[in-house]
Amino acid sequence: xxxxxxxxxxxxxxxxxxxxxxxxxxxxxxxxxxxxxxxxxxxxxxxxxxxxxxxxxxxxxxxxxxxxxxxxxxxxxxxxxxxxxxxxxxxxxxxxxxxxxxxxxxxxxxxxxxxxxxxxxxxxxxxxxxxxxxxxxxxxxxxxxxxxxxxxxxxxxxxxxxxxxxxxxxxxxxxxxxxxxxxxxxxxxxxxxxxxxxxxxxxxxxxxxxxxxxxxxxxxxxxxxxxxxxxxxxxxxxxxxxxxxxxxxxxxxxxxxxxxxxxxxxxxxxxxxxxxxxxxxxxxxxxxxxxxxx
Amino acid sequence: xxxxxxxxxxxxxxxxxxxxxxxxxxxxxxxxxxxxxxxxxxxxxxxxxxxxxxxxxxxxxxxxxxxxxxxxxxxxxxxxxxxxxxxxxxxxxxxxxxxxxxxxxxxxxxxxxxxxxxxxxx
Numbered sequence: 001x002x003x004x005x006x007x008x009x010x011x012x013x014x015x016x017x018x019x020x021x022x023x024x025x026x027x028x029x030x031x032x033x034x035x036x037x038x039x040x041x042x043x044x045x046x047x048x049x050x051x052x053x054x055x056x057x058x059x060x061x062x063x064x065x066x067x068x069x070x071x072x073x074x075x076x077x078x079x080x081x082x083x084x085x086x087x088x089x090x091x092x093x094x095x096x097x098x099x100x101x102x103x104x105x106x107x108x109x110x111x112x113x114x115x116x117x118x119x120x121x122x123x124x125x126x127x128x129x130x131x132x133x134x135x136x137x138x139x140x141x142x143x144x145x146x147x148x149x150x151x152x153x154x155x156x157x158x159x160x161x162x163x164x165x166x167x168x169x170x171x172x173x174x175x176x177x178x179x180x181x182x183x184x185x186x187x188x189x190x191x192x193x194x195x196x197x198x199x200x201x202x203x204x205x206x207x208x209x210x211x212x213x214x215x216x217x218x219x220x221x222x223x224x225x226x227x228x229x230x231x232x233x234x235x236x237x238x239x240x241x242x243x244x245x246x247x248x249x250x251x252x253x254x255x256x257x258x259x260x261x262x263x264x265x266x267x268x269x270x271x272x273x274x275x276x277x278x279x280x281x282x283x284x285x286x287x288x289x290x291x292x293x294x
Numbered sequence: 295x296x297x298x299x300x301x302x303x304x305x306x307x308x309x310x311x312x313x314x315x316x317x318x319x320x321x322x323x324x325x326x327x328x329x330x331x332x333x334x335x336x337x338x339x340x341x342x343x344x345x346x347x348x349x350x351x352x353x354x355x356x357x358x359x360x361x362x363x364x365x366x367x368x369x370x371x372x373x374x375x376x377x378x379x380x381x382x383x384x385x386x387x388x389x390x391x392x393x394x395x396x397x398x399x400x401x402x403x404x405x406x407x408x409x410x411x412x413x414x415x416x
Contacts, residue, residue, distance in 0.1 A: 017403040047409040048358060051377035053307035058412065087405060163360035166371065175364050201324055201359035208397060208410035213328060213355070239405045 006131070007069050007081040007123075008036035011088035012044050013238035018261070020275035021238065025084055025128065025263040027272035032143060034131070037076055039069045045091040047239075048205070056109055062095040063109050066123055067116045073123065080124050082131055084263065086160035086237040090170065093125045097167040127161065127172050129180055129236065129262070137187040145271045147189025151287050153265070154230035154257065155181035155192050156221065157199045158240040175199075181234065184262060188269035197224035202243040211246065218247025225257050231287060232280075233259045258283075296343030305378035312368040313337045319362035319372045328355045333362055333372055336379065353379035354391065358413065377413075384416045391415070 014022035029036055043061040050058035066081075073079050083089040099106045099121040110118040132140055162175040173180040178199065185192040200221060203214030222244060225233050235241045241259050248256045258280050268274035274281065295303070299310050313334065320332035330350040331339070339347035353376045362372035383389050392414035397407055 012408075013403065013405045017405065044408065046412055047405055048412045050412070051358075051371070051374040052305050052381050053374075054305055055381075085405075087409070159359040159361075164363045164371065164373065166363070201357050201361070204357040204359065205406060205409035205413055206357055207406050208402060209392060209414075213325065213357075217324065238403065239409065242403050242406060 003033040003035070004078075005035045005037055005076050006078055006126075007073050007076075008038050009042055009045075009065060009069070009081055009083050009088060009092065010038060011042075011083065011085040013085055013087075018238050018241065021084060021261045021263060024261065024267040024273070024275045027274070028263055028267040028270050031267075031270040031272050032135075032140070036082065037072065039065055039072055039081070041068050045088045047087050047091065049091045049094045056105055056112075059095045059098070059105075059109060060113065062092050063099070063113060063119055064116065065092070066096065066099075066119045066121075067113065069123055070119060071117070079122055080126055080131075082126050082128050084128050084236075086127070086158060087239055089125070089127045089172075090160035093127075093170050094167065096121060096123060096125045097169055101167055127236075129161075129184060130172050132184065133180055137183050140184075141187045141189075144188055144269045146269050146288075148265060148269055148284065148288050149189050150289075151190040151284060152193050152229055152231045153185045153190045154195050154225035154228060154233045155185055155198060155262075156225070156233050156235050156240065156244075156259075157181060158235070158237045159199070159201050159204070161236060162199055181236070181262070184266075185234065188265055190265065190269075193225070193228040193230045195224045195228045195230065197221040202240045202247075204239065204243075207239075207243050207246065214243045215247055215250050218244050219251060222247050222251065222257050223255065226255060230257055231283070232265075233257050234262050234265065235259050236262055298343045298345055298347075299340050301382055302340050302375060302378040305381050306371065306374040308370050308375050308378075310337055310340050310370075310375060312370055313341065314368065316367060318365045318367060322361040322365050324359065324361070325355050325357060333376070337370075337372070337375060340375070340379075348379060348383055352376070353383075354414075356380075380413065381416075384414070 042065040182192040203217040206213040264274045329352045356376040
């Protein structure tokens with residue numbers, strides 16, 4: 001893989017709730033020759049995209065980050081923003097596409113944000129998985145020095161990477177039959193298991209005041225992965241990870257399936273530090289017959 | 295167009311009269327067990343100008359997973375219609391769906407609280 005510099009939007013969850021998601025990515029990127037250049041003074045994206053077309057206030061967090069990204073991008077000569085969190089990806093991707101398609105909305109937000117330069121919608125918002133795919137999963141396979149052979153992984157997409165399909169370009173793969181996570185899992189040497197709940201909703205924000213609903217959803221998702229004999233559930237989303245974790249807590253030990261971020265397995269397969277809980281890392285190593293990373 | 299349909303259209307940008315009640319949205323929805331009326335029924339109520347739809351729990355049970363929007367053969371963004379129904383209530387003075395002062399911020403992650411605040415407060 002060639003060395004490249006891209007803009008990087010971390011998002012709040014990677015900075016406080018799940019630092020292992022970000023740290024394992026940095027470790028992996030070092031091995032892959034990808035330099036993540038953090039957008040200065042990025043703002044919270046708002047987590048869920050506003051669907052009200054008569055109110056653009058909820059887009060502003062994303063736009064403020066774009067303005068800072070566009071300055072930094074000019075400096076380093078790229079227009080690509082890479083995002084890890086699926087919720088952040090969904091919001092930023094949507095807002096960027098809306099601003100590209102609707103000149104009136106763009107003018108409206110630019111007029112509102114009068115303390116910063118105007119945003120010219122020329123940035124390209126990309127999920128980290130898309131970056132890996134475009135660089136070639138076959139090239140990734142060549143960089144893997146600790147293939148996770150024998151490890152059965154249930155790739156869980158959730159919603160935000162696949163839906164909605166409008167504006168066009170939001171899903172990172174075919175929303176009805178995605179394969180990108182499976183291709184990723186194969187490229188790191190593990191075996192993807194197909195489970196029917198892979199693109200079903202975890203219950204999203206219901207964890208806040210109707211945790212019963214998220215519990216009901218996540219138990220089905222975990223049960224589905226379990227019945228396909230998955231060793232792990234692979235998650236690209238901090239909120240799904242949290243909700244699935246709460247689902248695991250409500251199940252007895254035999255029904256649980258540990259949930260890890262895809263970048264943690266990536267780092268492990270590249271021989272870098274995966275920031276996995278010791279117990280899970282030991283389980284994986286036992287399965288693949290390897291030694292602990294340093 | 296009745297007043298309710300007009301407001302829903304204005305907020306969501308969706309023409310609710312495009313819906314011909316095929317029920318694909320309700321068939322794909324993962325949360326219908328919890329709903330007072332099904333998503334396609336909620337749209338019928340809007341078409342009829344029946345404001346009782348605003349008092350159902352349906353829009354609040356919607357988790358914005360967008361399965362309905364992806365599957366609608368009429369190209370309607372059903373999730374945006376649900377959002378419009380929520381917004382009509384949220385924009386009423388004095389209406390409180392989620393009291394953020396009562397949320398357990400020690401236990402819940404920021405991502406969950408922010409998402410809920412975006413959907414259930416204004």
